[in-house]
Amino acid sequence: MPGYTAPVKDMQFLLHDVLQVSKADIPGYGDLDESFTEAVLTEAGRVAADLLAPLNAVGDHEGCTLENGVVRTPAGFREAFASLRAGGWTALDAPVEFGGQGLPYLMHSAVNETFVSANMAFNMYQGLTHGACSAILAHGTDAQKATYVPRLVSCDWTGTMNLTEPQCGTDLGLMRTRAEPQADGSYRITGQKIFISAGEHDLAENIVHLVLAKAPGGGEGTKGISLFIVPKLLVNPDGSLGARNALRAERVEHKMGIHGSATCVMAYEGATGYLLGELHKGMKAMFTMMNEARLGVGLQGYAVAEAAYQAAATYARDRLQGRAVTGAQNPSGPADPLIVHPDIRRSLMEQKSFVEGARAFTFWGATLIDRAHRLGDDTADGIVSLLTPVLKGFQTDMGFAMAVQAQQVFGGHGYIEDTGVSQFVRDARIAMIYEGANGVQALDLVGRKLAADGGKPVMAFFDLVKSEVKAHDGDARMQPFTEPLKTASKQMQQAAMFFMANAMKTPDAALAGSTDFLHLAGHVCLGLMWTRMAKAAHQALDEGRGDAAFLQAKIATGRFFMARQLPACALHLARIETGADPVMALPADAF
Incomplete structure (x- = not known):
């Protein structure tokens, strides 16, 4: 199976030579000196290479299984998730007052790249949780923040986003899931959601679903949609876990890739939900999560391409095939390595130039987000909003194309599952589809x-x-x-x-x-x-x-x-x- 080495030198070059983060006027950036960021990224790279990468093929081969209402994740996932949680990796940029470390979003992005490259499917569980946490922080009441955010930050609980239904994907105005108000201020949520990543699993003690549904009086189309917090296990007033909510995973989808990520069909059967944000303004609240998710998916596009490129470059250096047209480069061997051939070199250069350019684009985008959030910079906010579709769409289109290029370097061996490179192609494909x-x-x-x-x-x-x-x-x-x-x-x-x-x-x-x-x-x-x-x-x-x-x-x-x-x-x-x-x-x- 392909190995993985975190590109720490390249990340450091971007942080300190290109972006010059420690000189920036963004609050928190002054603490990002070279020794600190190198220590964080080196350790993240070690976790990615030693803990997560070995589970990538395991997750691909085993997938997730639904047994008696519980989704079992692949062997080793539970232990790895507990290790990630214990190391504080899920809480890097979360607010200190909720148990986070308060680092800039830029550092979350850099660390997240290493985890995605090593094991994209595994990283989905904490990635979606990060988005759910951000939505509650932005739109929740003080009580909701106190109840849910610390446990989401630590990943003792995980989060999801529930938008899609069998009859509606992009056109959310066709949504049928309903929310009926109750006397105690809660709502009864009834409906079916599909394609719900991490909808059910055995990695955390509770799952906090953010569910879009239509409440009475909202009218037709998306204007009538509200967003609700619907926990798998109800939470008692003292914060302890109570009874099982009226929701369940009906099916785990069998997918082209990211087999280790549990993609579920979820049934809400009069489940108790709590309004998040304003009534009938659910799209505004959900877009907080969706925009963050789109940036994260854009990162997935080049992060998987990075892993595939590393595998292809290693193979091209080692695989002996043919002779260089300009004369033998390995005269003592039966053939020259693939990397001497101009078309192989072209392919590797296309992969390398995309990955390194996309990394720089993503890191710069993260600084714009930090500038907007930490300084209230409207210009930065406007530019990153403009470029979010580009970060997501262009980088995932090209990331998939580059994964295919990496597979092509392997020739017929790239089509054989034993080499592992075909998994990168299959995993990368979903990034062009989900989150819009x-x-x-x-x-x-x-x-x-x-x-x-x-x-x-x-x-x-x-x-x-x-x-x-x-x-x-x-x-x-x-x-x-x-x-x-x-x-x-x-x-x-x-x-x-x-x-x-x-x-x-x-x-x-x-x-x-x-x-x-x-x-x-x-x-x-x-x-x-x-x-x-x-x-x-x-x-x-x-x-x-x-x-x-x-x-x-x-x-x-x-x-x-x-x-x-x-x-x-x-x-x-x-x-x-x-x-x-x-x-x-x-x-x-x-x-």
Whole structure:
């Protein structure tokens, strides 16, 4: 099975050379000196490699089973979850007053990457809990926070989000789950939810379900939806656990991947629930959790690709196959290693340049979240809201593509389960679908986010790119970065102008190009990140700091991305400007 090594050096380079976190004005960042972050990330990497990675194949092979109403997780999961809980890893960025460590969201993201790369399915249990905790912190009463947050922070209890039903996925206005008010202020929740990750399991003593349902008087569509806290076990006034609530897991789904994550069909049969947030304003409360989950899924996209890339690079160095066209590179052996061949090198460079660029994009996005939450910075909040669909959609589309590229390096052995690389492909695939399928992310970006707040966030983003390019005027070393970035940014602006000119009179013209725009924006974002990384690497080399070979490899990888990947922006723009006619030409009955 593939091993895993946390990319601590790369993370440290981003934190301290690119983002310069300890110099930032964000509260809490001053404590993130190099020795502290290295200690945290090194230990997280050890936990990921030694505890979680060995269980990845176990979870894939065994899956989860439903027995007498209880879901049994794969062998070793319970012990590993208890170890993670005891080590405080579930509480890194939670508020200190609720038992957390109060670290910035950025550190949660960095640690979370190592856990996802090592075992994506396992990490789902604590990842969803983190989101449920955030929703209760943002919208709960003081009593709800006191009851649920400390236990969610510690993962003594875990959390879920319940949106989807058999007849409605994206269109939540079709929801049938009902909430009937009771005399004591609670609600009786009745309905069925599907695709509920961690809906039932044996890792924690209680599960806190956040359930969307329609309460009387809310009207039709999403405006009538409210959000409820529905615990598996009711909680007594003194905080102890009481009777079993009227809910159960009806089935555990058999899925293409993430077999170790219990995906359940949940039945609510008059279960006791408690309103979270305002009545009939459930979507607002749930979006707190959904937006966080989308950022986490975007991280999953590149984190799984990182694990797959590590496996492919190792295989390419070791596997002997053919001779280099320029002459034998391993003359004492029967053949040269795969890595000498240009097409294999191309594949590995595409994987490497995506993963490292996406990591930088995600870390930068986490700093924007910290800036918005800890400083109340509206500009940062606007930019990260704009880019959330890009982080989720682009990174999971590309993460899956890169996992497939890694599998391809293995040839026929990549299709054999014994090598383990096919699991990365199967696991990565779900990230393109859940927390809002990527087509929906693209529609959200084009249909809502571009015009949000009068277009201020997208203009602020373009200003960031323009400032980055202008900062390197006259620096010949940076031209391979700034010139392609300038061109790509203009192409993104041209696409946005096309949407503005056509959206009102022919809305299909905008929506037909939405996925292309999502990818165009993603490439620009990674181009911006590679420009910043190249600048930081050159500066470190000039000052004689760091590992010269690492820094030179960083620059070479960035030049590859700018020369070979960023030109995709021109293709996406060309497609966008064809409008809706080529897409909508066939009548529905012709398919």
